[in-house]
Amino acid sequence: MNNILEIKNLTAGYNGKPILRNVNLTVREGDFIGIIGPNGGGKTTLIKTIAGLLPPVSGEIIFHFGDSKGLGYLPQVNTFDKRFPITTEEVILSGLMGKKGIFGKYTADDKKYVEKLMEKLRAGHLKGKSIGSLSGGQMQRVFLARALVARPALLLLDEPSTYADNQFEAELYELLKELNEEGLTILMVSHDLGIIPAYVKSIACVNGELHYHPSPEITGDVLKIYNCPIELVAHGPVPHRVLSRHEVEHNSQSHD
Amino acid sequence: MTNLLGYTFFQHALLASLLSALICAFIGTYIVSRRLVFISGGITHASFGGMGIAYFLGFSPLMGAAVFAILSGFSIQWLSNRTEVREDSAIGIFWSLGMAIGIIFTFLTPGYAPNLMSSLFGSILSVSNDELLWMALLVMAIILFFVSFYRLILATAFDPDYASTHKIPVHFISYTLMILVALAIVLSIRVAGIILVLALLTIPPTTANLLTHRFNQMIGYSFLLGLAGNVVGLLVSYALNIPSGAAIILVHVLIFILVKGFLAIKPKSN
Numbered sequence A: 001m002n003n004i005l006e007i008k009n010l011t012a013g014y015n016g017k018p019i020l021r022n023v024n025l026t027v028r029e030g031d032f033i034g035i036i037g038p039n040g041g042g043k044t045t046l047i048k049t050i051a052g053l054l055p056p057v058s059g060e061i062i063f064h065f066g067d068s069k070g071l072g073y074l075p076q077v078n079t080f081d082k083r084f085p086i087t088t089e090e091v092i093l094s095g096l097m098g099k100k101g102i103f104g105k106y107t108a109d110d111k112k113y114v115e116k117l118m119e120k121l122r123a124g125h126l127k128g129k130s131i132g133s134l135s136g137g138q139m140q141r142v143f144l145a146r147a148l149v150a151r152p153a154l155l156l157l158d159e160p161s162t163y164a165d166n167q168f169e170a171e172l173y174e175l176l177k178e179l180n181e182e183g184l185t186i187l188m189v190s191h192d193l194g195i196i197p198a199y200v201k202s203i204a205c206v207n208g209e210l211h212y213h214p215s216p217e218i219t220g221d222v223l224k225i226y227n228c229p230i231e232l233v234a235h236g237p238v239p240h241r242v243l244s245r246h247e248v249e250h251n252s253q254s255h256d
Numbered sequence B: 001m002t003n004l005l006g007y008t009f010f011q012h013a014l015l016a017s018l019l020s021a022l023i024c025a026f027i028g029t030y031i032v033s034r035r036l037v038f039i040s041g042g043i044t045h046a047s048f049g050g051m052g053i054a055y056f057l058g059f060s061p062l063m064g065a066a067v068f069a070i071l072s073g074f075s076i077q078w079l080s081n082r083t084e085v086r087e088d089s090a091i092g093i094f095w096s097l098g099m100a101i102g103i104i105f106t107f108l109t110p111g112y113a114p115n116l117m118s119s120l121f122g123s124i125l126s127v128s129n130d131e132l133l134w135m136a137l138l139v140m141a142i143i144l145f146f147v148s149f150y151r152l153i154l155a156t157a158f159d160p161d162y163a164s165t166h167k168i169p170v171h172f173i174s175y176t177l178m179i180l181v182a183l184a185i186v187l188s189i190r191v192a193g194i195i196l197v198l199a200l201l202t203i204p205p206t207t208a209n210l211l212t213h214r215f216n217q218m219i220g221y222s223f224l225l226g227l228a229g230n231v232v233g234l235l236v237s238y239a240l241n242i243p244s245g246a247a248i249i250l251v252h253v254l255i256f257i258l259v260k261g262f263l264a265i266k267p268k269s270n
């Protein structure tokens, strides 16, 4: 498979202050990489740097796809104004703005594709509504559709299941798997350690550095070797701790 | 009433009402949607500094105001983005700085009182040919810009972070809009004066927003509401012999209250 994205000796951070150091990662066409790590580990910083929202402190990010394809991006936190006068379709269509160029117009085909995507994401009934009138999970579907509408070569997802209910969460991962099988390359930040091994093809742990693990299993050993201080929680009511206590203390994450 | 239309000053006032309604529909919708009302207040008052200097030196007050409005808009953004100064503090500083400069220079200019009054309260009944021409040019520039870049304006205004992950000229769009906002304010000062012009830009879009949650429809409704308010206000001010700017604003507020009241008592469909 061809390389689609190469990250070389990247240092990423804010205002020149590094958060992530010495990141090297090669993403190939068809990859589905789950990015895990503790809160504050730098996952969002990495995704934003790849998306072009943060200039790299040093190092290189090289894309191997043309401008016409581009990348789709689902932010962890949306900074938009909920009272802005805009409808769900207009938000989704805005995902096409890069592809359309400066003067391009949205075509009937574009609008049809938006409808299809909304159906696929179980958001068909949200057509015509203003973005401010949606619930968190409904908004998340709309923003996911916006990330997908340009049929990108690479999809960057920062905790896509944040607002999803149990049913939609399962549907969401199934859908991503399906898209991945159709050829879409995906980089996904997630805290659902119990679920994602069933969907992703490899794992990257981000905690000040990035450690790549070429298979999807997440075990205590994997986390330990890669210096990834997160609690491994079984997908069920009884959480069990895998890592030693002192490593966990750094982050105030709690599961109950 | 009919012979009123025979007077040039009244024809000019009507034309100014129309042009101002168009300017305020586009720019006002943008200002209200992006919550730029307070920064617009800062720009408005800062522009008085330019007017004062222009009166004193004897060049066009419109020009002086435009330069000050644009510079203050960019300065406020620069101060709040690039330094520790909070945006509302930066606005407050430019707001009063402009007024202070304006007051000093108008005061130093012989016969300053009439200038001061028309700057502060506006006078749509004495709009000059030149001013109408500038307003018409601005309307054309605004319409051309919005028609060409509507998609990008909407997307950039809604979610600038997301917009900048695409290869589109986000800065070009937002800086151009900042200039258009500054010019819209300066040319509307003639109609309602420094003290009241903000209402002209905010009330019709706010009323329109009660009726729709689509940006493009908000522009359309704002235009109709703005035109109605301007013309009715003009007639009321003529009939009662009260200041036109204040009369126009009162009519705009009245329309807002009527629409709000109507929506409150109207039985909800579905």
Ligand SMILES: Nc1ncnc2c1ncn2[C@@H]1O[C@H](COP(=O)(O)OP(=O)(O)OP(=O)(O)O)[C@@H](O)[C@H]1O
Pocket (backbone or CB within 6 Å): A014, A019, A037, A038, A039, A040, A041, A042, A043, A044, A045, A046, A076
């Ligand atoms: N805008 C910012 N300016 C300065 N520092 C920031 C900024 N945003 C985040 N940081 C810092 O960067 C570090 C990494 O943050 P980041 O958001 O990348 O973590 P994360 O791995 O995505 O965490 P989470 O699981 O909570 O989403 C944190 O220590 C945070 O304090």
Ligand SMILES: [Mg+2]
Pocket (backbone or CB within 6 Å): A043, A044, A045, A076, A158
């Ligand atoms: Mg994050």
